[in-house]
Amino acid sequence: MPVAPPFPRLPSLNALRAFEAAARLGGFAQAAEELQVSPGAVAAQIKALEQDLGAPLFDRHARGVRLTALGQRALPEFVAAFDGLAAAMRGLRHDAAPARVHVAALPALAQLWLGPRLPALRARLPGVDVSVTALEQPPNLKRVPFDLCLFYTRELPPGAVDLGADQILPVCTPDLARSLSTPADLRHAVCLTDATWSEDWAHWAAIAAPGLDLSPRGPVFSLYALALQETLQGAGVLMAHGALVAQHLASGALVAPFAARVTLPRHLALWSLPEARRNPRMAQVMAALKHLA
Structure with missing residues (x-):
């Protein structure tokens, strides 16, 4: 009678993806962010893969993980394989x-x-x-x-495509601008800040008003669009990014009370x-x- 041995199974594709992402990015947390799963799920998938192989792919230590020699040898081929799979999927889409x-x-x-x-x-x-x-x-x-x-x-x-250098400048409504003659007047104005770009006021002051001790006071927003909306309603002066307020400056809804624009090292x-x-x-x-x- 014919012999039909069990066909060797491949490891879980999710486990292979978890290994490749963690190895490429240098950690389980980084892999979890890219794969949109929890770090625990990544760790469990990799542990299952290691058990399947009978050998460790990562050394665990207090500050994170480090690839073993086996993991290092395997990584380039897995990166190429998943790059190829992603490219095939892009072409299909x-x-x-x-x-x-x-x-x-x-x-x-x-x-x-x-x-x-x-x-x-x-x-x-x-x-x-x-x-x-x-x-x-x-x-x-x-x-x-x-x-x-x-x-x-x-x-x-x-x-x-370079769409222009990132420039920052204070902006506000025309009514509010009438109370601002020099950058020093900003020390007494309500200054609106975006949490992501909280250093913008210091960057602008260092170049546009050197020596000015400016500690902006006013609300901080986690959404730049909300900070801009408050500025349009006259709530204060916003340290704006030129590309994001260009239409409001062109329409006259906002004005730049000072001429100085500061160019940041990014585009x-x-x-x-x-x-x-x-x-x-x-x-x-x-x-x-x-x-x-």
């Missing part, structure tokens, strides 16, 4: 929906820069379906289902993976957003 473009953007940029430009973008490219997801940090485009990134960055990724940039730029729709969206900047 693009073939299934060639007119769909998914943008990941900083929340403030999604609301205040990209959002107002979407009607003009649709008018220029009527066949393109643009989706937007707000994220606090640029994602790894090799591993997530996004096509484009729109963020402030210190170093421009290869092939990125507003739009980028994608090299293979994505070969997609005609992707190239059209990037070109259109550059035109609309």
